[in-house]
Amino acid sequence: MKITSEFLDKHNVSGPRYTSYPPANFFHTNFTTSNYIEQLKTSNNQLPQSISLYIHIPFCPQRCHFCGCNTEIGQKKSFIERYIDAIKQEIINVSAFLDVENRKVTQIHWGGGTPNAIAMKYIADIMNLIKEKFIIDKNAEVAIECSPAYLEFTHIDQLAEMGFNRMSLGIQDFRSDVLAVVNRQAPKHPVKEVVDYLRTKGFSGINLDFIYGLPLQTVDSLKETIAKAIEIKPDRIVTFSYAHVPWVKEEQLKLEKIGLPTPKEKMDMLINNIEQLQEAGYTSIGIDHFAHPDDQLAIAYKNKKLHRNFQGYCTLETTGQVYGFGASSISQLWGAYAQNHKSSLKYMEAIENTGFAIERGFELNIKQQIVRSVINSIMCNGVLYFNEIAAQFQLTTNEIKDIVNYDSEKLIDFEKDAIISINENGILISELGHKIARNIAMVFDPDLKQGESIYSKTI
Numbered sequence: 182m183k184i185t186s187e188f189l190d191k192h193n194v195s196g197p198r199y200t201s202y203p204p205a206n207f208f209h210t211n212f213t214t215s216n217y218i219e220q221l222k223t224s225n226n227q228l229p230q231s232i233s234l235y236i237h238i239p240f241c242p243q244r245c246h247f248c249g250c251n252t253e254i255g256q257k258k259s260f261i262e263r264y265i266d267a268i269k270q271e272i273i274n275v276s277a278f279l280d281v282e283n284r285k286v287t288q289i290h291w292g293g294g295t296p297n298a299i300a301m302k303y304i305a306d307i308m309n310l311i312k313e314k315f316i317i318d319k320n321a322e323v324a325i326e327c328s329p330a331y332l333e334f335t336h337i338d339q340l341a342e343m344g345f346n347r348m349s350l351g352i353q354d355f356r357s358d359v360l361a362v363v364n365r366q367a368p369k370h371p372v373k374e375v376v377d378y379l380r381t382k383g384f385s386g387i388n389l390d391f392i393y394g395l396p397l398q399t400v401d402s403l404k405e406t407i408a409k410a411i412e413i414k415p416d417r418i419v420t421f422s423y424a425h426v427p428w429v430k431e432e433q434l435k436l437e438k439i440g441l442p443t444p445k446e447k448m449d450m451l452i453n454n455i456e457q458l459q460e461a462g463y464t465s466i467g468i469d470h471f472a473h474p475d476d477q478l479a480i481a482y483k484n485k486k487l488h489r490n491f492q493g494y495c496t497l498e499t500t501g502q503v504y505g506f507g508a509s510s511i512s513q514l515w516g517a518y519a520q521n522h523k524s525s526l527k528y529m530e531a532i533e534n535t536g537f538a539i540e541r542g543f544e545l546n547i548k549q550q551i552v553r554s555v556i557n558s559i560m561c562n563g564v565l566y567f568n569e570i571a572a573q574f575q576l577t578t579n580e581i582k583d584i585v586n587y588d589s590e591k592l593i594d595f596e597k598d599a600i601i602s603i604n605e606n607g608i609l610i611s612e613l614g615h616k617i618a619r620n621i622a623m624v625f626d627p628d629l630k631q632g633e634s635i636y637s638k639t640i
């Protein structure tokens with residue numbers, strides 16, 4: 182079945198993104214440092230055993246007008262050095278509670294902000310400390326999000342030397358006039374040369390990020406941008422929908438003044454992205470992620486071993502419980518989520534004064550852990566086998582169905598539209614259904630209130 186604007190329109194409702202379950206709006210400030218320390222200790226005896234580390238660098242040289250991230254502009258060298266010291270202290274303090282002898286690090290992810298806009302020596306400093314405090318698995322994925330505007334070939338040499346083997350490049354658009362109106366600098370070197378060079382240095386899973394729905398973009402111009410991306414042959418391509426929320430991010434009003442594509446144009450851009458990338462042989466994962474069939478994400482998707490965390494899609498093999506470091510970072514443990522202060526100044530002061538910087542969090546009870554497993558299975562792998570979830574939690578399938586308020590009546594519309602098929606073991610989501618996995622997951626979310634509109638649109 183072909184994807185159409187009617188199909189997308191019909192299913193474009195408000196709903197959680199389910200990067201976590203429960204979503205981050207459930208986090209509360211009654212969750213404190215002592216809860217976090219208890220959860221750190223408990224996490225040693227919970228699965229997955231492996232460790233994922235997330236490092237957040239909330240600094241950028243200039244602010245893109247579309248930005249929805251937690252970042253700060255123009256911080257001085259002394260401020261950045263203080264921040265790096267705070268992260269190092271946090272790593273020392275957290276690792277003291279972890280079983281670092283028996284648990285290996287299988288994933289390290291640097292995000293921001295623009296991690297590559299700080300001096301390479303700071304990144305090396307933190308990486309050296311991580312190597313000192315943890316055992317890094319020989320197959321670990323070590324990833325960094327980079328802006329090509331500040332990326333030199335020598336940086337790639339240095340990052341490879343430190344052990345990085347994955348890179349995500351924020352391109353957003355190849356048109357220089359689009360980049361100019363959104364206040365973003367163009368890549369310093371041709372992106373094709375950068376990607377080719379990364380390969381010679383042993384990087385794989387190389388990702389290019391794009392945004393559709395920006396001023397000056399048209400359906401045809403975006404087609405050209407995606408065609409250019411395909412020529413570069415990255416392993417992964419992500420086409421994010423621009424989320425226009427000027428009541429949260431005032432800076433975005435500047436884009437409104439220039440003029441944004443209409444919702445219909447945006448929908449056409451999305452349909453075109455999907456068709457164009459699928460025609461080029463990329464596997465479509467969810468609504469906006471695409472992976473070359475040889476890439477680990479596409480293989481995991483095929484084998485139903487895909488996983489997801491706040492850093493994006495990942496494979497079940499490499500994803501551990503996530504321990505976050507830096508301002509606004511979120512730790513995703515089996516039993517809890519814990520988020521640090523968003524402001525980097527508050528974060529540094531908290532680390533300097535108390536050793537930790539937890540602002541809010543959430544402890545999951547068993548029922549919530551079960552719902553999370555159900556929703557992850559739908560969101561990542563497009564299946565829900567009640568017997569598998571029941572075996573995982575040593576319960577009966579009926580008990581699992583009760584916990585997620587299972588009611589096949591609620592799925593009838595999806596079944597009629599051939600989005601899912603239901604059998605006695607559970608449900609199987611069609612390829613088209615993967616595009617609206619959020620909508621299907623919502624049916625299994627017992628905490629979601631009918632008509633709740635605090636969330637973004639699912640498409």
Ligand code: SF4
Nearest residue numbers: 241244245248250294
């Ligand atoms: S580079 Fe990324 S984090 Fe920095 S301002 Fe632009 S969109 Fe925001």
